[in-house]
Amino acid sequence: MKTTAVIAEYNPFHNGHKFHLRSARKASSADYIFAVMSPSFVQRGECAVYDKWARTRAALRGGADMVIELPVIYSTASAENFARGAIKIICASGIADNLAFGAETTDMAALSAAAELFINPTPLFNEVLKSELSHGMSFPSARAAAFSAVTGKNPEILSTSNNILAIEYLKALKIFSSNIKPIITKRVGAAYNSDKITGTIASAAAVRKVIYSGRINLLTQAVPPECFDIYEKSTPIFTDNYSDAMAYILRTTSAENLKNISGISEGLENRILKTVGSSYKITDICSELKTKRYTHTRLMRILCHILLGITKEQEEIFSPLNFDPYIRVLGFRKSAEPLVSALCHNSSVPVIMNVNKDERNLSELQKSLLQIEKKSTDIYFLGQPTPSAKKRALDYTMPVIIENL
Structure with a gap:
């Protein structure tokens, strides 16, 4: 059984994500693909447009065989800790052969060189980084300047969101001495931050903009038809x-x-x-x-x-460098039951299928991490516009999503 992992937010799931899953499956010859997905709050520091269960269902219909939750303490962290948290979970799963991620470049050698430099910075790199930061430059810009000074390469490779995350994934794989094979799938369609829908593959930002405008009918060309009714029935949160x-x-x-x-x-x-x-x-x-x-x-x-x-x-206690988180399954396809069984058998950390039943298997620190998750979910639903929708304790009452696919 060959399995490929992806790391995603699916905020929300759209045609570009479906294309990525299909490309990843083909490039890796995978029997199964599972996603480690951000929960109620995402890496840009915003709430997810739809709740994690609606987004899980959409991901399963769109091509993922299983969805695992990325704890909120990692999903809202810097790109570095976002990547480390997700990679730590993927490594702990014991079932991933490959990691597929989208990027604006397919130059794996350049991305890998950047990852190595950021793990083991040279004196010149540190000198330029410190100098640029002292002049008020943001960390991403200062790091790009230092990278260019050391390698002579165009710093533009560090200017796009997906390239930055790709480098962080490669760093994390190196840090955790993982044998998981990284695979790049070239991004197609609109740029990550583009806010206009001009074709069948739009950016998540453009999709969210349409959702926030209330004109959800305009999404028909940008999201898979099998996901559209999920968005029609869900209430977006701002x-x-x-x-x-x-x-x-x-x-x-x-x-x-x-x-x-x-x-x-x-x-x-x-x-x-x-x-x-x-x-x-x-x-x-x-x-x-x-x-x-x-x-x-x-x-x-x-x-x-x-x-x-x-x-x-x-943040320090739950650092992926010295803490082993649990693995929580949010949903899976009925046809992927062998994948779920393999996860439960091979995982080096407790697997949560039912929070009420499986919480007892967690260490005290893992229970504390789960409580942070429960709190964030409760806060998330406070953002619902109607009182009846401001539900609580859903992490304990919502079952695992199973799609009959």
Whole structure:
């Protein structure tokens, strides 16, 4: 049985994702493909447009054989820890032969060289990085400048979201001494951040923009027909739906407490509290705080951590470098039951199929990680616009999704 893993957010699942799964299956000759998917909150520091169970169902209908949850403490982390968390889970599964990921380049040698340099930086690399950061440059831009200074290569390779993640995946595979084979599938269609639907393969950003506009009928050309009814029946959630909760937190906390939140440093806590009187919406707070050093995405992740209460201490405790997370299955295809059986047999960490039953098999730290997940899911559903939809404890009551495919 040959199995390929992918790492995804599916926010939401669209034709580009379906194409990627099909390409990955073909390139790796895989019998099965499973996805490690972000849950209620994603790497850009935003809430997912649809809940994790709706997105799981869409992914299964669109080509994934099984969907595993990426804990929120990793899904909302930097690209480095996002990748490390996902790769740690894939390695622990004991069933992955390959890792397939999309990128704007197919030059595996260049990506691998960048990964090696970032793991073992040269003195020149560190010198340039430090210099650029001291001049107020953002970390991604400073790292690209240092990369170019050392290798003489065009820093543009580090300017696109998928290339950056690809490098982080390669770094993580090296760090964990994994034998899993990386496979690049070339991205096609619209750019990652494009916000217009101009063909059958659009970016997730463009799909979300249409969903937020309420004109979901415009999605018919950009999402698989088998997924469209899921989106029709689901209520989208907007990040600014949490502005009341954020306002309450910021008006009742202190700078000293904010300093403990993951991602906050250099006195940012004071700047955040100063926005209380001038900005109310989360997106407005982010815009007010944005500087050359603090990018929009970085600030949104920090604000997300404030909302969820994710601290520096938790980030350290659950670092993939020294912690083994559990594996939680969100859903699978009926035809992939052999894959699920193989996971349960080969996994080096506890596998959760039913939270109520399987929580007892977790270590105390793994239980703590699960509680962070439960809290984030409860907070996520507070963003629902109607009171009856603001459900709680769904991590304990929602069954594993099984699609009869």
